[in-house]
Amino acid sequence: MSKTKIVVLHMKEIIYTAIFVGLGILLILLLVFMFLPKNTDSTSDNDAPIYKAGVYTSQMTLNNATLNLEVVVDQDHINSVRFVNLDQDVSTMYPLVQPALEEIADQLYSDVPVDDIVIGDDSKYTSIKILDTIKETLKKAAE
Numbered sequence: 001m002s003k004t005k006i007v008v009l010h011m012k013e014i015i016y017t018a019i020f021v022g023l024g025i026l027l028i029l030l031l032v033f034m035f036l037p038k039n040t041d042s043t044s045d046n047d048a049p050i051y052k053a054g055v056y057t058s059q060m061t062l063n064n065a066t067l068n069l070e071v072v073v074d075q076d077h078i079n080s081v082r083f084v085n086l087d088q089d090v091s092t093m094y095p096l097v098q099p100a101l102e103e104i105a106d107q108l109y110s111d112v113p114v115d116d117i118v119i120g121d122d123s124k125y126t127s128i129k130i131l132d133t134i135k136e137t138l139k140k141a142a143e
Contacts, residue, residue: 049075049076050075050076050142051073051074051075051076051078051138051141051142052073052075052141052142052143053073053074053075054072054073054141055070055071055072056070056071056072056073056137056138056140056141057069057070057071057084057137058071058133058136058137058140059133060129060130060133062090062094062097062126062129063093065087065089065090065093065094067083067084067085067086067090067097068083068084068085069081069082069083069084069130069133069134069137070082070083070084071134071137071138071141073138073141077111078108078109078138079109080105081101081104081105081108081134082101082105083097083098083101086098094126096122096123096126097126097130099123100120100123100126100127100130101130103120103127104117104119104127104130104131104134108134114131114134114135114138117131119131
């Protein structure tokens with residue numbers, strides 16, 4: 001006849017074995033996700049910087065008044081657009097300059113491309129002059 005074997009398993013040993021098996025599976029999954037190659041097709045276009053980070057200025061002329069427009073950029077975003085020397089006289093003579101700049105700047109801060117900026121009807125000429133100066137300044141930043 002066959003001899004019957006009785007195996008006695010202690011509950012502690014079963015729990016320890018289950019914990020170590022779980023940790024082993026977790027470690028294997030972690031290593032697989034860490035060392036799997038990333039999908040480089042979609043990220044290769046986005047990695048190239050659009051601008052050279054820095055502060056760039058250009059001059060804009062409205063009749064006899066010369067204004068310095070300052071654009072602060074990092075590698076892929078426009079951080080600030082402002083007039084550096086906006087005198088009281090200029091803002092009195094051209095009251096739509098500052099609101100037009102703020103309207104354009106709000107769109108630039110929300111990552112609207114420069115060519116897709118919507119210009120309001122109330123200050124169309126001023127906005128076009130400001131937008132042309134911003135484009136000129138961003139060309140400097142892109143070099």
